[in-house]
Amino acid sequence: MSPIAPESVRRVACVGAGVIGGGWAAHFLARGYDVTAWDPAPDAEARLGRLITAAWPAVEQLGLADGASPDRLTVTDTLEDAVAEAQFVQESAPEKLELKRDLLAELDAATASDVVIASSTSGYPMTDMQTTAARPGRLVVGHPFNPPYLIPLVEVVGGEATESWAVDWASAFYTAAGKSVITMERELPGFIANRLQEALWREALHMVAAGEATVADIDASITEGPGLRWAFMGPCLTFALAGGEGGMAHMLDHFGPSLKAPWTRLAAPELDDALRSAMVDGCADAAGERGHADLVAERDQGVINVLRATGRLPRRAGEQA
Template structure:
């Protein structure tokens, strides 16, 4: 990836210093990514031993980022860990927040961040489900609060969903979109606030039927994973459902595909399950996944996933027509 000038609101300096608030799995991944794009990062997290865990995570992610290509000036040494939130925020041009998914905690956290920073600095949350309209209520400058929701792991997956709350300004939303694009992400603008945003809603729809098929004894967890990983998942890694639908229609494109497949698709929709995540279903899924993981460790599986993701991203970067 090539380093680009990071976007900034009109009249504000270029974005060079990032404050990452919360350094768990998502926050640590963001830290590694921002460092790899040649930015300065100040990070903070109140959990015990947070700095050691963060630096270990960054070191673990760094080889994958090196394989993708570091920006000029990228260095792990540009990370500064701060015990106090206010110290991490000092001098920040952009904030990426990754705290717990609790509305009360986020409201208080954004109130504190808002009070500590100039009005032009965007406060972006990685929240996977909370609505910014509620989070921004306690801020003096709610217009600069947006959602910048990544997809795990953020240091490799390019998607970022950008959403404004009711009080967010269009300038802040557009500036966030520009910043993420400038550092190599693939941001999309979610036009309306909905639970789970876009990607998680699509994922939840697939999970619902995957859980239903296991619950009904149609398939094992391994069958489901194989069906996706060696079937439509391969196509989805290259292009989304609409372009795949277009190709399925041949010369007639998406309209031809819908004319012929529309009735069967509607019949499948009518037959989809509505499972409840009962204790019995949880146990069935646990047992199935443990059987799949026999002889493997989660760390090894994640490392293999990251290695293949790097290769896939490199291949997609060379594609001329695949978006």
């Protein structure tokens, strides 16, 4: 098995050209790749063209790679033509398990054996999708966030039949293609970010259904509250700062009992020694060389930057819009 080096990839195939697949195509074009695309819808080419035209001003602001151009897109008549010379394949078909299984098996049969094939699925484990492929070892999940040309995150994970080289290769390729990559150690339905979003979403629905908060209240509670911090510092480090100089250890010791309080409809895990240590050690790893004062300064300046960037703080004298 001798796949091309991830940083040497020049041609990518996008199979499925809806909102997600089209967003991937826009991203890969902006990064200077040649892109072939296929979608069975009769208006796929026109729809994809409109999506890329609409996305291009945004990717220009993000910065184009050398040679990047929408003209490097080719829409093919068949799936086989789309992947014939592809060095990487991104599948973005609708979220229907049998459809995913059949399509991944077709892609496996039509693509050179050393080419990694990634699925944009937002929830299905690769173990469930790779069951009918003849060569499932190079099938991985590459779960993006919408729109893929704008949101950096992609979560990479294999299935039970996926070989480790394919996961490592996909993570390296996405990194070379300008994405922010989380390489997951194990499969998890919904992956990481979707599960966190879903927990927040379900609690929001509960509050609206019970008349406890309005939609406007809920949105403002995030945009004017924790969302300002989450833009640059995730919930774990944010909570660690709530513990002051004692960090996550003090926060857990002080606020840990509130896990049993009815603040959410979700059941809380048992805060045993193993979980406590995992959280404390994890925050220490995430902080790295930054001490408490460094993190406080980073948080404070970050919130100010977000408020100013979103027009909620006046610009300083002489500052350009």
